[in-house]
Amino acid sequence: MNKDYTFVQQAPNYNTLKKRYLALLLVLFTVTAFGQSNFYKLSAGGGGGGTYSFTDVKQGKFGFGGYGTLDYHFTPFITTGLELQMGLLKGGDIINDAHNREFTNAYKSITLNAKFRAGEFTDFYYSDFLNYTKGFYLGTGVGVISNNMNKIVRYKGTYTFPGKDKSTNMVIPLxxxxxxxxxxxxxxxxxxFNINYQANVTIGEGLDGYNDSVNAGIENFNPDIYNFLSIGFKYSFGPKGLTNKTIR
Known part of the structure; x- marks a missing residue:
């Protein structure tokens, strides 16, 4: 006597489905969490370094400066913030300058800066080189600089060099x-830890305190610029944000 056997597949019960669903969620959460990191949205810092002037006084000189910053982090690698800076800018030489001009500017400036770092655009987690260079950045901004000549040669014989001992100019930091x-x-x-090179282009003639015209036999075509090479430290704090970059 032949018997027919019919196999009926039993549907998974509720507990089995629940376990599978929770396991899937756990895997998804783990994968997502692996590619995310927290970061502080605020940072403050300071530092110092050397300055060098490029003005209508042909011979630039080295000075020194210091700065303080307060930044907001849109991401770990894109920031905007305020920078306060002060120091000495020097140029000229009363003996060797062609017009016997020399100045020392005890300046102060405040600028609003934005900076964009390489880590925002690279997948640095799997590359040691990209990881070491993820903090490389370019940036620019705008602000004002207050010039105060605490030393300046105003006279050459009977000629008085025009210009102001105190002035305020617009400045564009790069x-x-x-x-x-x-x-x-x-x-x-x-x-x-930060290393920064900054070129500051000023709009106006206040950086060196001289405002001569070509009629006086002194060329005065180019904008006044000073460079600032500095090192500094920053401390991050405040509320936290979430980024899809895994920072290590």
Whole structure:
């Protein structure tokens, strides 16, 4: 006597489906979390370095300056913020300058800067080189500089060099530099060591205190510029944001 056997596949019960669903969620959460990191949205810092002037006084000189910053982080690698700077700008030589001009400018400036770092655009997690250079940045901004000549040669014989001992000009900073990041005990980026090169283009004739015209036999065509090479430190704090970059 032959018997027919019919196999009926039993549908998974509720507990089985629940376990599979939770396992899938766990995998998705793990993958997502692996590609995300927290970052602090505020940072403050300061530093110092050397200045060098390029003005209508042909011979530039080295001076020194210091700065303080307060930045807001849109992402770990895109920031905007205020920079306060002060120091000495020097140029000329009363003996060797063709017009016997010399100045020392005890300046102060405040600028609003934006900076864009390489880490925003590179997948640095799998490359040591890209990871080491993820803090490389370019930036620019706008602000004002207050000039105060605490030393300046105003006379050559009977001729008086025109210009102001105190003035205010618009300044455009151009920044290139690199940040090196250091985590705190929780693995979040808390400390930053910075190297920055800044070229500051001024709109006006106040940087060297002279405002001569070509009629006086002194060329005065180019904008006044000073460079500032600095090192500094920043401390990150405040509310946290979330980025899809895994920062290490």
């Amino acid at each position: 920044n290139v530099g690199i940040d090196f990041y250091f985590p705190d005990g929780w693995g979040d980026i808390r400390y930053t």
